[in-house]
Amino acid sequence: MILTSRSAANNTNFNCEFAITAKKLCRNFGQLAAISELDLTVEKQTIYGFLGPNGSGKTTAIRLLTGLLKPSRGQVNVLGCHLPQEADKLRLQIGYMTQKFSLYDDLTVKENLQFISKIYGLTANEQKSRLSELLSIHQLTQQSQQLAGSMSGGQKQRLALAAAVMHKPKLLFLDEPTSAVDPQNRREFWEQLFDLCDQGTTILVSTHYMDEAERCHKLAILENGIKRADDSPQALMNNVAAQVVEVAANDLRYIKDKLTALPQVISAAQLGTHLRVLVKNAEADPVALLQQQSCIKITDKLAIVRPSLEDVFVSCTGQAVAR
Amino acid sequence: MKTSLMRIQAIITKELLQLSRDRMTFAMVIMIPLVQLLLFAFAINTNVRNIPVGLVDHSQTSLSRVLQQTVSATGIITFAHNYHSVKAAQKAIASNEVRAVLIIPKDVSQRLVRHPSVGFGLPPSSKQETSRPIAQWLVDGSDTVIAGSIKSLRNMPLVELLDKPANRHTPTFEVTLLYNPEQRSVVNIVPGLVAVILTMTMIMFTSAAIVREQERGNMEMLITTPLAPIELMIGKIFPYIFIGALQVSIILGLGYWLFNVPFNGGLSQLAIATLLFICASLVLGLVISTIAKNQLQSMQMTIFILLPSILLSGFMFPYEGMPLPAQYIAEALPATHFIRLIRGVVLRDVDVIEMNFDMLWLIGFTCAGLLIAALRFKKTLD
Numbered sequence: 174m175i176l177t178s179r180s181a182a183n184n185t186n187f188n189c190e191f192a193i194t195a196k197k198l199c200r201n202f203g204q205l206a207a208i209s210e211l212d213l214t215v216e217k218q219t220i221y222g223f224l225g226p227n228g229s230g231k232t233t234a235i236r237l238l239t240g241l242l243k244p245s246r247g248q249v250n251v252l253g254c255h256l257p258q259e260a261d262k263l264r265l266q267i268g269y270m271t272q273k274f275s276l277y278d279d280l281t282v283k284e285n286l287q288f289i290s291k292i293y294g295l296t297a298n299e300q301k302s303r304l305s306e307l308l309s310i311h312q313l314t315q316q317s318q319q320l321a322g323s324m325s326g327g328q329k330q331r332l333a334l335a336a337a338v339m340h341k342p343k344l345l346f347l348d349e350p351t352s353a354v355d356p357q358n359r360r361e362f363w364e365q366l367f368d369l370c371d372q373g374t375t376i377l378v379s380t381h382y383m384d385e386a387e388r389c390h391k392l393a394i395l396e397n398g399i400k401r402a403d404d405s406p407q408a409l410m411n412n413v414a415a416q417v418v419e420v421a422a423n424d425l426r427y428i429k430d431k432l433t434a435l436p437q438v439i440s441a442a443q444l445g446t447h448l449r450v451l452v453k454n455a456e457a458d459p460v461a462l463l464q465q466q467s468c469i470k471i472t473d474k475l476a477i478v479r480p481s482l483e484d485v486f487v488s489c490t491g492q493a494v495a496r
Numbered sequence: 497m498k499t500s501l502m503r504i505q506a507i508i509t510k511e512l513l514q515l516s517r518d519r520m521t522f523a524m525v526i527m528i529p530l531v532q533l534l535l536f537a538f539a540i541n542t543n544v545r546n547i548p549v550g551l552v553d554h555s556q557t558s559l560s561r562v563l564q565q566t567v568s569a570t571g572i573i574t575f576a577h578n579y580h581s582v583k584a585a586q587k588a589i590a591s592n593e594v595r596a597v598l599i600i601p602k603d604v605s606q607r608l609v610r611h612p613s614v615g616f617g618l619p620p621s622s623k624q625e626t627s628r629p630i631a632q633w634l635v636d637g638s639d640t641v642i643a644g645s646i647k648s649l650r651n652m653p654l655v656e657l658l659d660k661p662a663n664r665h666t667p668t669f670e671v672t673l674l675y676n677p678e679q680r681s682v683v684n685i686v687p688g689l690v691a692v693i694l695t696m697t698m699i700m701f702t703s704a705a706i707v708r709e710q711e712r713g714n715m716e717m718l719i720t721t722p723l724a725p726i727e728l729m730i731g732k733i734f735p736y737i738f739i740g741a742l743q744v745s746i747i748l749g750l751g752y753w754l755f756n757v758p759f760n761g762g763l764s765q766l767a768i769a770t771l772l773f774i775c776a777s778l779v780l781g782l783v784i785s786t787i788a789k790n791q792l793q794s795m796q797m798t799i800f801i802l803l804p805s806i807l808l809s810g811f812m813f814p815y816e817g818m819p820l821p822a823q824y825i826a827e828a829l830p831a832t833h834f835i836r837l838i839r840g841v842v843l844r845d846v847d848v849i850e851m852n853f854d855m856l857w858l859i860g861f862t863c864a865g866l867l868i869a870a871l872r873f874k875k876t877l878d
Contacts, residue, residue, distance in 0.1 A: 279514050291506030
């Protein structure tokens with residue numbers, strides 16, 4: 174696995190080191206700027222995440238990077254191909270798993286995979302071995318004769334991944350791959366991704382789940398088409414621009430309303446019996462600040478805690494997101 | 497090239513699999529030509545029989561009754577009602593009780609004996625007295641076919657009426673009817689029906705082809721693959737060529753066995769003409785499919801093409817009878833050219849080569865359409 178620190182030393186030779194480089198990438202839909210001034214570097218053999226709420230431009234960014242959309246401005250280089258001119262050349266080297274299941278519901282698992290294998294020009298022998306290999310890796314051997322439309326969300330998603338990696342792409346795009354999948358399946362799915370990554374595939378995944386984002390090697394937080402932050406999840410959490418105070422009290426809903434009105438407080442969110450309050454870094458002693466408030470009783474417990482990725486997200490975007 | 501063929505084959509296999517799972521569509525492939533052939537071949541008849549008409553008999557003589565029976569014996573009309581006055585008869589026409597009324601005047605016998613067709617000597621035609629018709633038809637002229645049928649009674653011979661040979665006169669022209677001497681409508685309709693049914697099913701199949709992939713979200717996957725637009729287009733139309741061939745066999749086979757439609761041309765000639773038309777229709781459907789945003793729109797556009805293909809192509813009405821602008825529109829429709837070809841091949845045993853304008857036109861249409869569809873189909877989401 175390549176560590177993030179290595180990128181700085183080698184960034185002159187980006188075509189070899191980076192799977193994706195984008196400079197000042199913009200895309201407008203009429204008046205709306207779906208992506209603006211996006212700078213991006215994705216190292217090879219890493220899992221890179223796009224974290225953002227719905228409508229933040231994750232899908233548009235992925236479509237721009239796969240050559241499905243033409244950028245309004247800016248430069249994109251993916252696996253050494255300049256987009257949009259060399260989009261056709263790029264297609265053989267990338268795999269793309271769409272947000273919505275896009276294989277054929279009225280074909281069986283096997284027929285779907287056979288179709289994809291022929292589209293990518295696998296020979297008859299390659300087809301046979303690759304198909305049985307993929308079916309066993311993605312635990313679909315038993316379902317191979319089942320119609321894709323009749324399968325569960327988790328099975329569909331495994332089939333979609335199997336189809337996307339049919340031709341062993343160097344770069345894999347996954348657009349919210351686990352939005353229709355239970356936690357157990359999601360866990361197994363990520364194991365597959367790390368296996369693929371280990372075998373040399375670069376993976377770009379978009380998500381709105383914090384736990385999923387935390388698994389990425391590197392993460393970009395998107396909001397309204399603008400990249401707000403960009404680093405490894407650990408570094409993001411260490412360098413968060415806010416301090417987190419956990420308040421344990423009785424009347425949390427009332428306290429929350431009072432505290433969010435303070436200018437120093439970025440946001441407050443209830444987590445069961447606690448209130449997680451994000452206070453701006455400029456405040457030297459956030460606990461003292463909160464204790465001065467009339468709504469906080471002396472008996473209430475206040476403590477500074479480690480920021481989570483959600484805190485990072487909220488401080489970056491100023492918007493709460495459902496966990 | 498090899499991978500390109502493989503991709504086309506992948507699309508064909510996929511289309512066939514999807515079609516085989518779609519029982520309803522599969523059934524319609526057989527049922528549409530079968531039912532429509534039986535329906536139209538029996539139903540459409542341009543030789544109108546048994547038009548309900550009324551009678552106003554002012555003379556009330558045995559002669560008027562014989563006249564009535566003679567007219568009735570032609571089979572073109574049946575007397576449905578008697579009316580006392582012309583006024584009542586006109587009302588009956590207005591209310592669609594009868595389509596026409598025969599008015600027999602009081603002096604019908606005088607008129608008859610002086611009538612030239614009866615043949616008492618030469619008709620002194622300048623005299624108004626002698627050149628008066630025997631009786632009068634009031635016809636609802638709004639339907640030209642009905643009006644035409646009754647007009648054909650104008651010069652009917654009245655031999656039986658007087659038990660005397662008619663005043664035969666030599667016709668100006670001798671007319672010999674080739675290919676369909678019995679004048680059966682079905683001979684003209686069955687080959688034309690091939691064009692109409694193929695226009696309907698072929699355009700419908702492919703007009704939904706691309707749109708359906710878009711609606712179901714498969715297109716987003718397809719455009720990220722190395723599949724080229726032209727490969728997708730060819731793969732999409734190929735399976736339907738066989739379906740079209742199957743439908744043509746059903747129509748012409750049944751036409752031959754059930755309706756005695758003669759089959760004069762060679763099978764290879766028929767195959768060439770049909771293949772050209774199937775390809776042209778499928779490609780037209782593809783072009784529609786790249787324009788339409790959803791399946792409803794594609795269906796509307798199919799109907800938009802289908803109606804003129806039925807009405808202007810020469811299937812229902814002769815091409816020659818249409819005004820020039822309508823003829824230009826008809827020329828643009830593949831069905832017009834195919835109807836000429838198939839009637840030529842099936843009924844008149846012409847080689848397709850001899851009708852090379854229509855043939856070349858269909859080839860040109862197919863190539864141009866395929867190109868337009870492939871160019872219109874973008875591999876981006878812009």
